[in-house]
Amino acid sequence: MKNKFYITTPIYYVNASPHIGHTYTTVAADVLARYHRQLGDKTFFLTGTDEHGAKIAAKASEAGQEPQQFVDLTAQEFQSAWKSLNISHDNFIRTTDPEHIKAVQAALRFMYEKGDIYLGNYAGLYCRGCEQFKNEKDLVNGLCPDHKIAPEQMSEETYLFKMSKYARELLVKIRNDEIKIRPEGRKNEVVSFIEKEGLQDVSFSRKNVKWGIPLPWDSSHTSYVWADAFLNYLTGLGWQGPKDKCPEMWPAEVQLMSKDILRVHATIWQAMLLSLGLPTPKELFIHGFFLVDGQKMGKSLGNVIAPQDLITRYGVDGTRYLLMSATAFGSDGDVSWQKFDDKYNADLANGLGNLVARVSNLLEKNNITLNIKISASDFKKDYAAAMQELKLDRALEILWQVLRRADETLSARKPWELADKEEIKKILEPVAQDILNVAELLQPFMPETVAKVIKQFSEPKIKKGEGLFPRV
Template structure:
């Protein structure tokens, strides 16, 4: 390893082996592969890790139900993940399994180190345990867990980690961005958890103030108007809250110690020296990030590897497991004296037709369905006789079809005539083509970090509009024009020969036609913007900028109409009136050269930018441009620092074939049928070997059963980790949300005889002005929206049942009124810190939010009196 090379260590969560993979898993892994490919082409020493999480009680019971040993069960499911990543061309450098011997050894060594450092202690815990989700949940015995089944009461002797000792340190690291968490909404969520319930402290300040009549308060009474704008300052003076290094408030002691072991589970890593305890699956899983690169090994080479690659440059995770990665994992590393990861980025949930993918809903989508369906569209490149270009018979139709260039929509194209029928495409080539389609759709359609929708209709529509009619059509029309140009009789005697192009001089000043430099300027701007957006993992906007260049180039070709010039030359040549050596026709040909160069050079830059996203398809375009192997070009650094003029005049084109043939609308129904094979219908689009006509096993524990979500887990009262659903056994102080009284629009409408209150009661209600910063739907909760609001002095999360009447987009930016000192409660596993004020007409009328007409004149946090 060169010490002059910048290293980049990237990880995905390791996926829980409760079932086979689906596109939720693929989404995470695709994003990681794009990031890894980009860093490799930049010349970074890149190490990309993925794998599977294979321990825990759920796996143990599922294996028994399937009649397999836990190891046999995990071997089968883990192999299905690895086979899919290989089928999709994922370029991982290592595939870790938590059942690997070197991983088990690393887990035990880290556990022992923490025990030696007094970061672990032995205690007991009693709580309600959801076996299906492998998590403790709040509530009394018999509570229905997030898996829909009654929980089990579990009392165990556990080893606990002293998480409470790291509250201030973690807050300071995250607030200073030494531990970078993206996107901002997740960073705020983590900080809110670490800072504790500041809302309750604010309420405590007001509760201790005794108010009488507002007009004549007793002597010495502090009335609301005399309280400071920020009641937390009073709490700070009384020692109820402390301040971080950046002067932000937090509640000391809000972070609770958590369990690191179980005694009722045997399928896992034994605690060293106390083997009746099994190390908790989530802690076991997190250690994969260091065990895979040599932590705990006695091998000097592995030790060097760990020193070289750790800390991780980026942990890529789903948003539901950020607490484990952004709180528990950093705390463990601090306790062990190990460096923290540099950055943690969380993506959102993938929704299928507006509902979160879930096995119980039956709306999961297997990646194999998309690979099999779109693979049928793949067109292999032709084989040319003696590497020559021979005009096809279709070119005789050019008088009827002046352009004749759209290979995606017409059979009359100016494409080379192949000397022999192309060989049938290899299944691997079909898979890689289809994987590119899925890669592009997921990264273009879904802003990374937000929830996004998936549907077969949207997939086909995006494919046809962006790939078939956009990028693919631009490539086909440009390269076919070049073939037509240099296959005419007028240039047969050219020393450049057939199948060469761009008869420009070597002077790069002539490359861009002086009459239209806009494409060159936009290409240079696109390179700058694209690099910065991809660096921030903003894939959707990055691809949007590339497609703006595709559109600009396509418009340039349309406006320039080079086919008209070609037709004029052909007609003049046929009549014998053309003189190619004359100045007039020489300038005409030179202009044509420039038009074709501008288009071809723009395609080269577009293709280089798209390589990490669509490696297989861009390789095909790169070869058609005559530039050889794009993988080799990437390894040589030819795809970075892109400059206009890199396409050399005189380059010979490679064999041409359609890149993205149009997808017929029947493909939508085909994929739907493949996912719901109740009544299999033969299709002409796929053969018998690629259709799925056998329903998945009904037994959910069978390795062949349809998968449930894991990296994109369902919302629940706990969190999940490393693709599993294994949270902490924190000792909660907050009552279960079922014990909280209904409020807001969930409560019954007030009757006319509602008991009156006195002023003493009213002044206890803290009404504040807040601005909505974030609004998003909560999966599996049709009525709830999750809001993040800014009170000026702090930001907080509020859940509101207004999703039936308001979209998230129309709420962002509004200034509303909230009850700021309402005791927090939990819904759907999320804590709500306050309540929105709204009025409605009738029992089921739309709630009208209390807002302000002149909102900008009202400071955030202002109190209503």
Template sequence: MSKPFYLTTPIYYVNDRPHIGHTYTTVLADVIARFHRMLGEPVRFLTGTDEHGQKVEKAAAARGIAPKALADEVVANYTDLWQRMGMTHDRFIRTTDADHHAMVQGWFEKLLATGDIYKATYKGLYSVSDEAYVTETQAKELQAQGLAHQLIELEEETYFFRLSAYQDRLLKLYADHPEFVQPDFRFNEVKRFVEGGLQDLSISRTSITWGIPVPGDAKHVVYVWFDALLNYLTGQGSAWPPDLQLVGKDILRFHAVYWPAFLMAMGLELPKTILAHGWWLMGEDKMSKSKGNVVRPDTLLRFGNDALRFFFLRDMQVGHDRGFSFEGFMDRLNADLANGLGNLASRTLSMIQRYRDGRIPALPAHIHHSHREQLQGLEATYEQFMENARRNRFDVALASLWDYLRGLDGYIVEKQPWVLAKDPAKAEDLDAVLHLLWQALRMTAILVAPVMPGMAQDLWSQLGMAGQVAGQRIDQTTWDAVVPERIGTVQPLFQRIDKEKEMSELMPPEATPAAEAKPALDVPELRETIDYDTFAKTDLRVGKVLEAERVPKSDKLIKMRVDLGFELRTIVGGIGKAYAPEDLVGRRVVVVANLAPRKLMGIESHGMLLAASDNAGLPYLVAVPEEAHPGFLVK
């Protein structure tokens, strides 16, 4: 058997539940994996989680649990979501897996023996958010981004990797293989960074204990990025080297500079391509918990797995950022799936049922040039789709296909099959129209199968085709396939979304434009003056919502499990008209912690969340920075 096409996603850090950024990367990888399987290639698809490091250790300590217990809790969110979405990865790797532990220690010892790793003392700036030491240049970049508060002075004994020794070899790699980093403008960023000079890289820590111990020196643990990057070796399954590694633009340097340098030191073959994608933005901002603008995949999966996958691949140009809005999401689905493919399939199959009793007509021997033009257009569209899909440009591939499908609507209007059906002398002309439309839908089902596997299979069956569409060879598809005798049962492929209704349920208050989010407000009168001692009796604490669910028979109450740092509390809040339970999990809130317990709908609530409200009573939870830990006193 030939070497599998080896494809990886980054491993996701276990500091939060998956959001649409994680989901987009994994969907893109799954689409590429499915596409290569339909090319007849064996595929190795790896994804997983990054579970060591200072942030995990601190978060676990704040909750009074072991780091592994915190990792297990977060990992379940990923594995459950990927299973529900039908991801086809071959392994979900965790950096806490025993074989990965052994892999990291083994390579650390080998590089220590060759001199590529050595022990020394480091003194300088350290980025808390990146869990990495930074150069002066990198520090200036963080300061320019307003992230200087995340830098601290640090001095500690550490093991270094001789990154500086690989600067020339990296530059030669970039010169000889410009395809190593894609897209081109990301390649240029990486090249300029290395040309600016490389310093040796600290790859161990003594300030934390949550990590893989350095062999023979137990007070050190392996630096999280050396540990994390080696997951691709651990999980390869004899598929080395990677053909394609997908990463977010924020971790490109780790993958395009440190990673190939590690592999050069190991004497291993390098990945063929590192493909860096952009971020999904809310407005002009990156989604983040601290800004309260994170969109969770569960919120969008109510419209179906295939719909979400289609939106991701159709709307994101790989390498660039893309603004997200609920309106744009629903507009895309209505235009392309309900009014586009769904309507075309329904019209075509209904006409075959009505005019030919469900039997698919053969293509007449002699057809009008207008039919021939449509067939030529279908062949050209197929070639465009395949060319772009092979380059992982599924947004362009899908755009070209949908342009052709829209043209078929005009073709139907031009040919008026409902008129042809009334004239027996036009029977062959009608057969040509129906046959061409059927063949176009059959090819569409094959082409979109990697993107929308469920919807493609539904269309395949409705067309009367047997077996699995995913089992077809996408690279051997032609328009003139032998047709089955009859079509299958016709059903809608996608229901049109009631945008106004869904927007009223989907749009969280904090995501609503400011002009719409602020109703006219009669400012309440100031309450009676109190002295400081009276106010000081109120104990306000930072809390973190761990679980949230609606209270049965109430459209307003939500029951939450809240971590206050020193204990867990059950709190019932009347915020259900403004917040969905899934959007509360992981959110930091301010809790009135010394309020007497109170029963609401039979549930004893131990505390109250701090929130503003408008004159309609709609709550606005007070935002707490992500850096504030559960238990912090608010004063």
């Protein structure tokens, strides 16, 4: 029997345009989805956008737009970015979808009627100018950045989710890997956090935020981000609420995310699932952050890298390759245009691209006929092991070792200096075979390029094709 594979990215908050961070997560999810489809697994890949909240309403009004109009435009930006990167998601969920809203309301009602949501108070820093609570981290020198005034400590009526009720159950599930959190260090962080601080009940609604999903039993409140955003992982599969059966593809095999949202995913999201009586995801995988030239990326630093900038310089597959090979998947990485240029020229222009060109050129020039097919290779097992462990950079490195070895063979034996056709063929045939086998395994990473190479090298008369990766 084939396995199922459900993979999600976080839904991206539409207060900003897509950048390299979103792109990294999404390409990684795409690579894994394509890999599992290739294995024949029943695969579903979900991504989307998180579109509610006071911040979005404020951004929209800044832009002189209605919130819906504003989120439509930004969601479109994400969709076109993914389209241009050849992302193969099965659904793109938006939290303003009417079906999503209905299901979130049904879930909230279920939790409320169960006694897991109750009326209480939320205390925090309130800006009178914004008419909103602010997070400590949004303040600049203790002041609201928009109103330049210090927010006041205030308390407001809110509905709270009884997360404390699920703390013990959750801790057990995380400790024994029923909810696997990888890399291991991230799991340890979550476990020690819950052990040390326990789980407090969490504010689930806001009173003065209009741009959100109204609570079905009290329309003076809208849902705060948690229920609204996390439930996308279910509604994206068509789930209509707690009365609906658990979707066939749920639970997710892998939920990808960066470390800044791990804690809320490992606690609030899991506790919600327990409250709803649904299975928890099998694995949360936390990938690293990119620094750009050693600095955190930010608008104010002017170092934001947009997906389109990368595509323009390196092409679609070049971009996908550079992102996936930039750092050990799960660790932080430091990127720069210089590093990307160097890696692109070394691995793609002078590496894969040059090897394919040299071999096909020699075969055509010497009128050599080959009959090779994709076949079992000694490196396939290592590659598969790396992919199963989500070591995407390692999987690529295994394939590049083969390509470099092939290159060395050519340089050592110099078939272009030989006259005997059979001699030349003896050198080129195993190299062409390696190229074909590498191409098969590279498909999830560089689908377009590899389709060309496979087609080219599956012909008995291999011809020199167009250059794959022009130097930058």
